[in-house]
Amino acid sequence: MKRKKWLKITIGIVIVLLIINFVASFYFYNLAIDRNQKDFLQGNQDLEVSAEAMEVFFDGDWRDWVSSQQFEEIEMTSYDGLNLKGYFLEAEEATNKTVILAHGYLGEGKDMGLYAQFYYENLGYNVLMPDARGHGQSEGDYIGFGWHDRLDYVDWVNLVVDKLGSDTEIVLHGVSMGAATVLMASGEELPDNVKAVVSDSAYTSVKDMFAYQMNRMYHLPTFPILPSTSLVTNLKAGYSLSEASALGQVKKAEVPILYVHGNADSFVPTRMTEQLYENTKSEAEIMTVDGAGHGESFVVDQERYENKLIEFLGKYMKE
Secondary structure (H helix, E strand, O other), X not given: OHHHHHHHHHHHHHHHHHHXXXXXXXXXXXXXXXXXXXXXXXXXXXXXXXXXXXXXXXXXXXXXXXXXXXXXXEXXXXXXXXXXXXXXXXXXXXXXXXXXXXXXXXXXXHHHHHHHHXXXXXXOOEEEEEOOOOOOOOOOOEOOOOHHHHHHHHHHHHHHHHHHOOOOEEEEEEEOHHHHHHHXXXXXXXXXXXXXXXXEOOOOEHHHHHHHHXXXXXXXXXXXXXXXXXXXXXXXXXXXXXXOEHHHHHOOOOOOEEEEEEOOOXXXXXXXXXXHHHOOOOOEEEEEEOOOOOOOHHHHOHHHHHXXXXXXXXXXXXX
């Protein structure tokens, strides 16, 4: 009798734990991946920015620059039927060089105006700033963290080539989730028009990022919640957290990649970019910026950042 009693207790505990895990998995999916209002990052110390960066990001002249430009709104249908929107700005002087920018988590295309202004005014490039699926004016009821977005960016590249001609030279430049997006795209069969990729503050994989944040923000072990959250993500959004890997993609990359990361980044640790750099198949360079938090490198050391971009792109973009 005692044996049966303990068996029932054990089964009951297992069922309760399974229910808790099931609820937690849907909670984390809704928290991070489902397209909805996100409040969980407010007050996150890892995302606190310096006063200098705050002033530039929120009140910088680049915002006035963006609002004063006559962007052409471009629409594209994704491989899975979503209507995606991008914002194109033709250079003042005719050029065959274009940058396609990729924004971060919860952002939108025009948030990359800080970088767009540099490419447009200093380098004379055409600029395209898409809204990622699940963001801005683009359709989508989930956030892809770069994985499905990588195929969208291949399509954006082909759209630019069709629009501007076969001699078009393209740079993909992303920050945070956008950096992971362009790295994931680098492992696909890109046309030769893509000459370079710039990755600023990327994570190695969505699984690694979730594991890091679950421990840091919630002090939770990855097992069994992370595998079950991945299963829920696969069922609802069509991808698993482990397959969404920038690390796996750069091991196949043929296009040169410049990695940038702030040494003070505690939201996406610098070691992730170092690991990406060490495992990149193509030609690659890395620059770390002292004192820069997540996505702050351009602001903290703008002159060095710009000089590195000019030097790197000068090697691969034709005169």
